[in-house]
Amino acid sequence: MGTIKALVKKAKKGDGEAFVSLVKQYEDVLYRTASRLLNNEEDVADAMQDAIISAYEKLHTLKTDEYFNTWIYKILINKCNSLLKKKEKVLTIDDHLLPQRRNDDFQKVELEDALNSLGDKYKLVLTLYYIVGLNCKEISEFLKEPEGTVKSRLSRAKAILRCNYYNEGGLRYEKQL
Structure with a gap:
């Protein structure tokens, strides 16, 4: 080939x-x-x-x-x-895209909710970066937006997820089962 x-x-x-x-x-x-x-x-x-x-x-x-x-x-x-x-x-995440850290249905639902809580622009940038594997420059060319905008969206999306849904030990649970 x-x-x-x-x-x-x-x-x-x-x-x-x-x-x-x-x-x-x-x-x-x-x-x-x-x-x-x-x-x-x-x-x-x-x-x-x-x-x-x-x-x-x-x-x-x-x-x-x-x-x-x-x-x-x-x-x-x-x-x-x-x-x-x-x-x-609305956009959702299929099970095969979720991290395979452990087989915890509650954790999968939490992660899906976390990602679906992001705006479309943030979800798109995260998808292009983590799933498609494009770098910031390629995403910038792809979306026809400044590279700084792409980096900012990627950083904000991570910060939102980190702040609202994650702590150092993984997903933050409001209620322990």
């Missing part, structure tokens, strides 16, 4: 196998991202399918070949947001 840039060039020339190879390289991260933003598997599958089809149809519009991953993530996030707007759903 060639480099990303070489695969994108082949795909732009109409090589379907090269496009499939590109998508397979990012399939897991795309799935985790869509799962993080959407409530159910059907919506995740729809968003991924729409994003991949759009990416294939609009591949010729990609200006910088080595940014394929950022470009396809943006398409996916836009598809997820479209689905959310249509269905007026």
Whole structure:
């Protein structure tokens, strides 16, 4: 398998196998991202399918070949947001994205509530940083916002979670069971 840039060039020339190879390289991260933003598997599958089809149809519009991953993530996030707007759903976190420190259902619910209490801008930055694996500069380019804004949102989101939901020992419980 060639480099990303070489695969994108082949795909732009109409090589379907090269496009499939590109998508397979990012399939897991795309799935985790869509799962993080959407409530159910059907919506995740729809968003991924729409994003991949759009990416294939609009591949010729990609200006910088080595940014394929950022470009396809943006398409996916836009598809997820479209689905959310249509269905007026709230963002949730699936169990497979929660830390596996211990199998504690209460802790999972607390973490889900904590993340869902954040504003959409904070959740998006946390998702791009921790799930997709983009750095602050890449997120800045991706969202077309200043890098300082991205760093600030990331820092504020962490501070909110730390202050409202965590203490040194882990999640703060209001009531012990």
